[in-house]
Structures are given as C-alpha cells and as structure tokens.
Amino acid sequence: MTQKVVALVTGANRGLGRQLATELVARGAKVYAAARRPETVDLPGVVPIQLDITDPESIHRAATVADDVTVLVNNAGISTQATLLSGPIEDIRAEMETHYFGTLNVSREFVPVIERNGGGAVLNVLSVLAWLHPPTSGAYSAAKAAAWALTDALRTELAPKGIHVAALHVGYMDTDMVSYIPAEQKTDPAHVAAQAISGLLNGEPEIIADELSRNVKAGLSTANTA
Numbered sequence: 001m002t003q004k005v006v007a008l009v010t011g012a013n014r015g016l017g018r019q020l021a022t023e024l025v026a027r028g029a030k031v032y033a034a035a036r037r038p039e040t041v042d043l044p045g046v047v048p049i050q051l052d053i054t055d056p057e058s059i060h061r062a063a064t065v066a067d068d069v070t071v072l073v074n075n076a077g078i079s080t081q082a083t084l085l086s087g088p089i090e091d092i093r094a095e096m097e098t099h100y101f102g103t104l105n106v107s108r109e110f111v112p113v114i115e116r117n118g119g120g121a122v123l124n125v126l127s128v129l130a131w132l133h134p135p136t137s138g139a140y141s142a143a144k145a146a147a148w149a150l151t152d153a154l155r156t157e158l159a160p161k162g163i164h165v166a167a168l169h170v171g172y173m174d175t176d177m178v179s180y181i182p183a184e185q186k187t188d189p190a191h192v193a194a195q196a197i198s199g200l201l202n203g204e205p206e207i208i209a210d211e212l213s214r215n216v217k218a219g220l221s222t223a224n225t226a
C-alpha cells in the first residue's frame with residue numbers, strides 16, 4: 001500500500017488486538033482502537049472508538065465516525081470452549097455471532113468506507129483451529145472455519161475494488177483467551193502482530209505465524225487420504 005494507512009482494529013483494548021494497534025502506530029498509521037468499552041483502551045497515540053461487533057447499530061455508528069479508514073483489522077474474538085453436542089447452544093451461537101457474523105457485519109459496513117477512500121486492505125484474525133477441528137473446541141473451530149471461507153470469498157470479491165484481504169492463522173498466543181495454557185506452548189502476540197502487519201502491507205493472502213499452523217496447513221492436502 002502506498003497511501004497513508006488509517007486502520008481500525010477491533011478488540012484493540014487487550015491481547016493480540018492491542019499488539020496489532022501498537023504495531024500499526026509504530027509504522028506511522030492513524031489507528032482507531034475499537035473496543036466494546038473504549039474507556040479500557042490504554043494505548044498512547046490511538047483514537048479509541050466504541051464498537052461491539054455483535055451489535056449492528058454500534059458497527060454502523062463506528063463506520064460513520066471512522067470514515068477515513070483504509071485498513072480494517074477484524075481481530076475481536078471469544079473462546080467459550082463449548083463442545084458441539086454437550087456445550088450450551090447459546091455459547092455455540094455466540095461463537096458464530098462473533099467470529100462469523102461479527103466479522104461479516106463489520107466488513108459490510110467498512111468495505112464501502114475503504115472503497116470510498118481509494119482502496120486498502122482487510123485482515124481477518126483466524127486461527128490454526130480454522131483447519132484443525134478437535135471436538136474439545138468444536139464451536140470455536142466451526143466458527144473460525146466459517147470465517148476462513150468468508151475471508152477467501154471476500155478476497156476474490158474485493159480484489160477488483162483494490163481491497164486486499166488477508167487471513168492470519170496462528171496457534172496459542174500468550175493472551176487472556178488461553179491463560180490456562182502453559183507459557184512454553186504460547187507465542188508472543190507482539191511477534192505475531194509484527195508478522196501480521198508486515199504480511200498484510202506486503203499483500204500476502206495468508207499469514208501463517210507459527211510452526212504449528214505451518215505444519216497443520218501442510219497436512220491439509222493429505223488429511224483425508226489415510
């Protein structure tokens with residue numbers, strides 16, 4: 001991208017979103033740090049903005065205020081750890097409402113903004129679990145797989161409009177979401193954010209940020225032949 005980056009990052013108050021916003025600021029971008037509770041955004045140099053990705057009115061309001069955006073980072077997410085057969089159906093729906101419909105609704109509001117501003121890019125934060133579907137995280141994996149399909153379809157739909165769409169795949173990162181996982185199994189979200197923003201701005205369609213994700217991706221073509 002050659003023009004000045006004006007980015008909006010969802011879920012920018014903590015975790016990976018906070019690191020993605022930090023990385024974008026370090027590269028000279030104007031950054032809207034979107035959060036359900038904008039008063040929890042503590043990063044210097046960003047513009048806090050209210051945005052609940054499951055609330056269409058909130059998304060519309062944010063797109064009206066942040067009308068100079070050229071880069072959208074769909075990062076906000078939840079992990080209920082619901083299993084598909086015995087987990088609460090409300091949790092299974094919440095995963096879809098967040099990762100799939102939330103990402104879709106934010107994209108539907110912000111793509112026209114990016115288009116009006118001359119084109120740009122969208123980064124969707126997915127997971128290795130978009131490809132790997134253990135029953136213990138059935139609801140999360142299904143929602144991330146849906147968001148992966150959405151990402152691929154939007155990439156083709158938006159290319160003629162000069163909007164690049166990228167996916168980030170990663171395994172465990174050291175954030176609140178997986179505080180129960182031992183530290184040695186997690187990557188540093190700051191390192192992931194740096195890779196993600198470099199890949200996005202270099203026009204990569206798929207940013208694979210750790211070895212686990214690279215191995216799982218490599219195994220996809222052979223997974224069903226055993």
Ligand SMILES: NC(=O)c1ccc[n+]([C@@H]2O[C@H](COP(=O)([O-])OP(=O)(O)OC[C@H]3O[C@@H](n4cnc5c(N)ncnc54)[C@H](OP(=O)(O)O)[C@@H]3O)[C@@H](O)[C@H]2O)c1
Pocket residue numbers: 010011012013014015016017035036037051052053054075076077078098102125126127128170171172173174175176177178
């Ligand atoms: N951590 C991992 O191991 C891992 C691995 C692969 C992918 N990911 C993905 O990485 C992304 C970031 O997760 P994280 O690890 O940084 O988790 P996190 O520390 O739990 O942060 C989640 C962020 O998403 C926000 N959020 C959740 N629901 C939202 C909604 N409806 N509207 C707006 N914001 C919402 C949270 O806001 P509040 O503060 O208001 O709750 C918070 O800012 C997610 O998409 C996650 O699925 C994480």
